[in-house]
Amino acid sequence: MPKPLLIVAREQNAPDSLTGALGIGDYQLTREADPEQAWRSITAADADFAAVIIDLTLPDTGGLALLRRIKHLPRLAELPVIMQMPPVDSQELASLLRAGLKTGAYFFISSPCEPSTVLETLNAAMEDAQVKHALARRQRESGGYMRLLREASFVVRTLDEAEQLASFVALAAPQPERALLGLTELLINSIEHGNLGISYEEKRMLKEVDRWRDEVDRRAALPENLDKRVRVRLHRDSNRLLIRVSDDGPGFDWRHYLDFDPRRAFDPNGRGIAMARLASFDGLEYEGDGRVAIATILETGPAGAHAHGQ
Structure with missing residues (x-):
């Protein structure tokens, strides 16, 4: 059965390349040019959209306003939303990415x-939405007991272990669904780039041919990598959660990745650290040569505000 998909864009900003691509996939398209009408469609009692694509150039910042309304309504918080970026200069593009x-x-x-x-x-x-849905279920089942955790240490080696641990540790944060993105990025970066030496360009090419995960698993099984680990330490004090992630690799020049580089804006990789810093954590810093990352989540800061009713 076709998946219902909503496109919210001015007619001239919903090009044939977009609708043509979606015509190839198994989607049933609904198009709206007015954010208010789009909101009524999304919140209708019988609405069951699988995802929403929003044009960021809608008048009066209507695209961001619609995104904000979706994310602030609990029953829509896990709805997959994709932002369509306009063809603008690099400085404006970086600003729009940060705002999104x-x-x-x-x-x-x-x-x-x-x-x-x-x-x-x-x-x-849509895969990300499924992961967040499972995380929300685990949070309900845990009864919030992970918020009582004060100290913990973990060691992982593979992608599967990293993804499972990220979902588990995220439950200790005030907003697990926000923390999950950043934790997953830090752990996977430590494995693929740190311990296994996969470069940015190699990952880009592997992603394009859908071979990235196979290559990570192959390198992890090589004799020279069997003893390499990623270590995670969690510490909670009165007002913050500190998460320290370290690997056994040679390090990297992390300064180039803390903020968005518009040249990598639409690459399949290379944005994870910047996204984690802006969207998941109240602070993210690296020590020395980049083998150690320290993420900070404040109990009452932006990443924890929702949990405290702010």
Whole structure:
């Protein structure tokens, strides 16, 4: 059965490349040019959209306002939202990306865009929503006991272990769904780039041919990598949660990745650290050569505000 998909964009900003790509996939399209009408469609009693694509150039910052309304309504918080970025200069693009991230968007496409990129981004957004749904269920089942955790240490080696640990540790944060993105990025970066030496360019090419995970698993099984680990230490004090992630790699020049580089804005990789810093944590810093990352989540700061009713 086709998945219902809502596109919110001015007619001239919903190019054939976008609708054509979605026509290739298994989607039933609804298009709205007015954010208010789009909101009524999304919140209708019988609405069951699988995802929403929002044009960031809607008048009067209507795209960001619609995104904010979606993310602030609990029953829609896990709805996959993809922001369509306009063809602007690099400085404005970086500003729009930051604004989208701070409002709750994690997935972006350019305008115009390749059909394959649209479908890949949609699939990634819907997979992410499934992970967050499972995380919310685990949070309810845990009864909030992970918030009582004060000290803990963990060691992981593989992608599967990293993803499972990220979901577990996220439950200790005031807003687990926000922490999950950043924790996953830090752990996976430590494995793939730190311990296994996969470069930015190698990952980009592997992602394009859907071979990235196979290559990570292959390298992890090599004799020279069997003893390499990623270590995670969690510490909570009166007003913050500190998460320290370290690996056995040679380190990297982390300064190039803390903020968005517009040249990498729509690459399949290279944005994770910047996204984690802006969207998941109240602070993110690296020690020395980059083998140690320290993330800070404040109990009453932006990353913890929702849990405290702010």
